[in-house]
Amino acid sequence: xxxxxxxxxxxNVIGGEWEEFKERAREGDEDPEEVLDELGVERHCxxxxxxxxxxxxxxxxxxx
Amino acid sequence: xxxxxxxFIERDDTxxxxxxxxxxxxxxxxxxxxxxxxxxxxxxxxxxxxxxSSVMFDEQLALRLGLIPLxxxxxxxxxxDDTVTLALDVEGPETAYSGDLVSSDxxxxxxxxxxxxxxxxxxxxxxxxxxxxxxxxxxHAKHQGGVAVGYRHLQRVEVVGDRDEFRDDEPExxxxxxxxxxxxxxxxxxxxxxxTERYPDSEVEVHDVExxxxxxxxxxxxxxxxxxxxxxxxxxxxxxxELKEAVQL
Amino acid sequence: xxxxxxxxxxxxxxxxxAGEDHTFMNVLKGALLETDGVxxxxxxxxxxxxxxxxxxxxxxxxxxxxxxxxxxxxxxDRVIEKTDALTEAYxxxx
Numbered sequence: 001x002x003x004x005x006x007x008x009x010x011x012n013v014i015g016g017e018w019e020e021f022k023e024r025a026r027e028g029d030e031d032p033e034e035v036l037d038e039l040g041v042e043r044h045c046x047x048x049x050x051x052x053x054x055x056x057x058x059x060x061x062x063x064x
Numbered sequence: 065x066x067x068x069x070x071x072f073i074e075r076d077d078t079x080x081x082x083x084x085x086x087x088x089x090x091x092x093x094x095x096x097x098x099x100x101x102x103x104x105x106x107x108x109x110x111x112x113x114x115x116x117s118s119v120m121f122d123e124q125l126a127l128r129l130g131l132i133p134l135x136x137x138x139x140x141x142x143x144x145d146d147t148v149t150l151a152l153d154v155e156g157p158e159t160a161y162s163g164d165l166v167s168s169d170x171x172x173x174x175x176x177x178x179x180x181x182x183x184x185x186x187x188x189x190x191x192x193x194x195x196x197x198x199x200x201x202x203x204h205a206k207h208q209g210g211v212a213v214g215y216r217h218l219q220r221v222e223v224v225g226d227r228d229e230f231r232d233d234e235p236e237x238x239x240x241x242x243x244x245x246x247x248x249x250x251x252x253x254x255x256x257x258x259x260t261e262r263y264p265d266s267e268v269e270v271h272d273v274e275x276x277x278x279x280x281x282x283x284x285x286x287x288x289x290x291x292x293x294x295x296x297x298x299x300x301x302x303x304x305x306e307l308k309e310a311v312q313l
Numbered sequence: 314x315x316x317x318x319x320x321x322x323x324x325x326x327x328x329x330x331a332g333e334d335h336t337f338m339n340v341l342k343g344a345l346l347e348t349d350g351v352x353x354x355x356x357x358x359x360x361x362x363x364x365x366x367x368x369x370x371x372x373x374x375x376x377x378x379x380x381x382x383x384x385x386x387x388x389x390d391r392v393i394e395k396t397d398a399l400t401e402a403y404x405x406x407x
Contacts, residue, residue, distance in 0.1 A: 001119075001120065001124075002120070002128070002180060002181070002182060002183065003180060005128050005131035005132060005179055006131050006284075010211055010212045011205060011208055011211045011212070011284065012211045012212065012282070012284070013131075013132075013133055013175075013176055013179065013284055013285065015162075015176075015179035015180060016162075016176045016177075016178045016179045018180065019178070019180065043212070055183075057119055057182075057183040057185075058183075060119045061119055061185045063119070067398070068398050068399050068401075068402035069402060069406075070399075070402040070403050070405070070406035070407075071406060072406055072407070075407075082403075082406065084399070084402070087399070088343050088347075089343075090339050090340055090342065090343030090344075091340055091343060091344075091395055091399075093339060093340075094336055094337065094339060094340035094343075095399070097335065097336040098336050101336065102336060290403075290407055293403060294400065294403070297396050297399055297400055297403075298396070298400075300336070300337060300340055300392065300396055301392070301393055301396035301397070303314070303333065303337045304337075304341070304389045304390075304392035304393045304396070305389070305393060306314045307314060307316075307330065307341070307385075307389050308386055308389040308390065308393070310314055310316050311316070311382060311385055311386050311389065312386065
């Protein structure tokens, strides 16, 4: 659905980095590793939050 | 008696790494635990939905709102269970961000402005009122001001001889901060956490330095690192004073 | 912070400190062990799931000539001193 606000493991706030990550690494063709480094998402627990996330709001939007 | 020495290795507003010499493990752990569980922060606790035609349920949105860090002054301006009201009113097509929350108190504001709360499509609308309360990390992780707070022993690296010429090329991994024989403090990331990168030709021994701890402190934005550390120490002090008074009676 | 004395002799004290947890008790125990005249200090605490006594019980044994309650007060003083010293060290480095 929406990107989680915080990292499940450590509680770091990562929601705010999602849109830039999506624009650069998903829609753009930058290397996700470099984008995460630049965004300051350091720990691998926080990094997986963004790498493994999929927006589903558009998919469920017609049903509400 | 207690003779402490603090050295900063890295430091900015929300993240710091510092070495404390002379602390006992019990005291170091007390401070760490206090920073995580006993320093209060504001967090949204109750939400009144006026209109929610988004694709997420009320309770899902309430959870997301609770996790947004709010700036928290700790100078005694607020007491436990004080309430600050925040309001949000966004109509689609648009995304509601944490920065769209309007607070009734200037001192309590969303610490980050661009956390998406919910993506609203055409015709969807979200209007709500939320009460933020001052709570403790002990009771709910959303009130936890410190993120990934921890410490490690300072490690002293000593060169004990030359490296064996026919030795296997195995990495020697260390993490944290090392102290060289010259007394220099080096974070291990500088040499890729591998001692063979820094000492390619020497045989080295690594020992924990007694009573020297390297703290890693990070905050969620509710306040800066100094405030968090100070509040952690003060929390221990407050309880010691309370006990002392109770014993004297 | 509610105190309940369970056992009190000149050189021994057993006291329940309601509302405290490991965060403070371990610091206090550590400080007591460094205090003059204290022979032994420990605390016992049960997890919430145990269903029984969950508030910590502090036990102190002191050497002859030191009252156990005075030792506890000296221990709290030591914790206060430690926090003050750390605050000072932190501020001078910051």
